Amino acid sequence: MTDELKKEIEGARRSFLHDLEHVQSPEQLAALRERFLSRRKGQVSLFLARLRECPPAEKPVAGQEINRFKEFVEEALAGAEAARISASAPWSDPSLPASELPVGRLHLIADIQRRIEDIFQQLGYEIATGPEVERDEYNFTLLNFPEHHPARDEQDTFFLEGHDDLLLRTHTSPMQVRYMLAHPPPLKIVSPGKAFRKDDPDATHSPCFHQVEGLLVDRGIHFSHLKGTLEAFCRSFYGPDVVLRFRPGYFPFTEPSAEVDISCFLCAGKNSDCRVCKGTGWLEILGSGMVHPQVLRNCRIDPEEYSGFAFGMGIERVAMVKYGVPDLRLLYDNDLRLLGQFG
Numbered sequence: 001m002t003d004e005l006k007k008e009i010e011g012a013r014r015s016f017l018h019d020l021e022h023v024q025s026p027e028q029l030a031a032l033r034e035r036f037l038s039r040r041k042g043q044v045s046l047f048l049a050r051l052r053e054c055p056p057a058e059k060p061v062a063g064q065e066i067n068r069f070k071e072f073v074e075e076a077l078a079g080a081e082a083a084r085i086s087a088s089a090p091w092s093d094p095s096l097p098a099s100e101l102p103v104g105r106l107h108l109i110a111d112i113q114r115r116i117e118d119i120f121q122q123l124g125y126e127i128a129t130g131p132e133v134e135r136d137e138y139n140f141t142l143l144n145f146p147e148h149h150p151a152r153d154e155q156d157t158f159f160l161e162g163h164d165d166l167l168l169r170t171h172t173s174p175m176q177v178r179y180m181l182a183h184p185p186p187l188k189i190v191s192p193g194k195a196f197r198k199d200d201p202d203a204t205h206s207p208c209f210h211q212v213e214g215l216l217v218d219r220g221i222h223f224s225h226l227k228g229t230l231e232a233f234c235r236s237f238y239g240p241d242v243v244l245r246f247r248p249g250y251f252p253f254t255e256p257s258a259e260v261d262i263s264c265f266l267c268a269g270k271n272s273d274c275r276v277c278k279g280t281g282w283l284e285i286l287g288s289g290m291v292h293p294q295v296l297r298n299c300r301i302d303p304e305e306y307s308g309f310a311f312g313m314g315i316e317r318v319a320m321v322k323y324g325v326p327d328l329r330l331l332y333d334n335d336l337r338l339l340g341q342f343g
């Protein structure tokens with residue numbers, strides 16, 4: 001009985017291998033599986049049914065033979081299935097187009113900074129950058145903030161422990177001093193970078209923020225040059241129709257000084273519910289003025305011979321005004337849902 005069963009199993013094995021070799025589609029593979037492993041009519045089940053006819057002494061051996069055959073069929077089918085899947089896997093098709101990689105973009109702050117730099121470079125300005133850890137002298141004294149002058153209070157400062165003379169610069173203006181001390185006029189620079197103040201973070205303040213500073217010194221420079229320059233910049237950056245408004249202001253290092261507003265680029269003052277200008281029609285965007293004669297003298301430039309103008313703006317402020325960013329802190333949260341909209 002067992003010998004007979006053995007022969008039949010051997011025959012079934014040869015038949016199975018022959019058919020497996022000629023399988024050409026997933027459907028044929030499934031049919032082969034059905035023919036050998038189906039619970040009701042599969043070849044393995046038929047062999048198992050025959051076990052009942054075996055004499056008890058032969059049953060264990062016959063059972064083992066059938067099980068070995070079943071395992072053989074299962075393994076061969078699994079191997080054929082794996083080979084079929086790997087042969088059709090996408091990575092093996094070199095003719096497919098490459099999958100798309102996400103592309104990064106500039107952070108809004110960096111983007112605005114570069115666009116401001118571009119406009120001034122087209123106007124012939126050089127980019128000059130300087131240290132963020134600055135000497136008191138460059139940050140305050142030479143810019144006409146004498147020691148104990150109340151104007152220093154407005155720029156509450158981080159000093160470096162153990163170095164009374166060293167601080168995190170409170171504005172980018174120290175670069176005016178550094179540049180004037182190192183270069184004789186005429187000079188035209190914009191100086192972008194980080195500045196730091198001891199402000200508690202809220203919707204419009206941050207202990208670290210970004211500024212762009214501009215300085216021009218030459219013979220015969222007067223206020224109309226400042227106006228013309230800022231008009232050219234604002235029209236290029238905010239739109240050709242913006243109108244500028246100069247209001248008297250105060251900075252220790254410029255005299256006279258002016259705060260500059262632009263007409264609202266969204267509503268031009270015609271919408272009392274405007275979300276950008278809140279209905280006022282004007283947007284405060286920068287501070288400016290003629291370089292104070294004392295600052296020129298501090299930088300070894302004769303104010304009788306040379307004059308100049310300077311201006312500065314906060315990049316976060318520009319972002320909030322131009323793109324309607326309601327809270328400055330959003331710019332530092334690294335939330336790609338926000339940052340991915342810009343740049």
Ligand SMILES: [Zn+2]
Nearest residue numbers: 264267274277
């Ligand atoms: Zn408006």
